[in-house]
Amino acid sequence: MTTCDDPLAPAGAQFSLGRPDNVAPSWDEPSPPGIRPWGLRRMGPVMRPRQQWPAWGYDQERQLCTGPDGVALLDLASGPSTAPTTQNVDGEDPPSSEDWINDYTPDEPVPT
């Protein structure tokens, strides 16, 4: 099997992008059985609360995430241990590894 010569993913997926921060949550309601895919009928709430991140910003000079006082989040002992979503999956705490979206665009590019 040579995936280079025989790619399975469509062109749009060849440069997959993750779901951005700050996208409004979906308020869609589950469809009734018979319309909802069987696999989704097993869906339940996330067992642990979403991890709270401190206020943060991106330091263009240092090229990393910082808190309000300029300290790198990486250095905060009490800081978050994992990624907010699986666009940057760490495989650590749930639900970080549970919402990877392989091909977010071009299907749904978002406004600023």
Added chain:
Amino acid sequence: MTVLILAAERDLGADAMVRALDKRGVPVFRADAGWFPQRLTLDAELRDGRWVGCLATARREVALQDVRSVWYRSPSAFRFPDAMSHVERRHAGHEAKLGLGGVLSSLPVLWVNQPGRHADAGHKPRQLVAAARAGLDVASTLVTNEPAAVHRFATQSGPAGVVTKMLGAPAIDEQGGRRIALTERLIPSHLEDLRGVELTAHQFQQWTSKREEARVIVIGSHVYGVAIRAGSDAARVDWRAHYDSLSYAHIPLPDDVERGVRAVMDQLNLVYGAFDFVITRRDGGPFSKSTREASSAGWKRKLDEQTGRPGNVLLTSSDGSWCEVSAHTDGGTRQVWEAGPSPLWHAVETAYGLWTSWRDQVGTASASPPPPTDSGSGSTPPTAPTPGRCPERKPGTASDGGAGCPSITC
């Protein structure tokens, strides 16, 4: 030559990598696709069969021909002005993906992982085929939208039973929050009501009784195995169900498993990958592959902190340093392998020396350890030290983005 990191802004793994490279004096240019087109510009010309030009932000720039390697760590989606209509955003997004993505992914450099290969490998049925062809033991698997096939597969599987798991993401965004469906064993009530199976593809696998599970991480030629030991019934079905019950240990891999893993990587043309296995026998074999998914150095760091066992110990820190210490002594000498900017084992030894010295002073082996020292390694006997810390980066040094654009105007 510059390492290009494509990552979201809020990504501590990417932060750690920037630091590690910075400390080693390797120029880094980090960017998020979500900055394109408003905060990231591309200026690329095709010359002599390759793209030359510049990728630039307001603060820094990198010449495409100066890029030595790319860490493709799930950058976020392009963002376009609110004023654009949905149709216009879709068009712009598609063009951006083919343009920016196409230029970058055609750079003749090392990619971790190359986006196209990454996308191909995201198809779980293809992963399983690759694993089986590589000689790994793969559980019997059904992919179907036919309810009768589910009944047939359950009957074939007999008393072992069947689990169902998603082919892709086990989570959705719905009702204002995230909802998940982990791996689940089928019970009679599931089989009595399969409405909705016909609506899309579903995956079922024969249940494999397991002693424990393992994640195998492959980084280039390096292969690491970590046992994941479940401490609850829920975690024994899907260890993501109960993280607090888990314990971890660094484990050696059987030769055939390591060969198989390497063969899968070759088949899928991946540089970096993580494999999840179940271990069925007390002697550590056979490994049965269940899935492959992304992971990162951050994962290893957490595993190491929780291992704390006297056998082979693998330590990593956020600056990319690592060391491995053998369990067995030879004439009282440990074998230590380490690399990276921080001398981790030295820090551990120092901490251990401080602890034993203090213990001797107070005359009890069970006393609490002393407060942390400046070594940053805490004060407990050899377990994982506090991740090494790097000095503040000085302006104009390593990660300033390379030598600019020598061949065209930026």
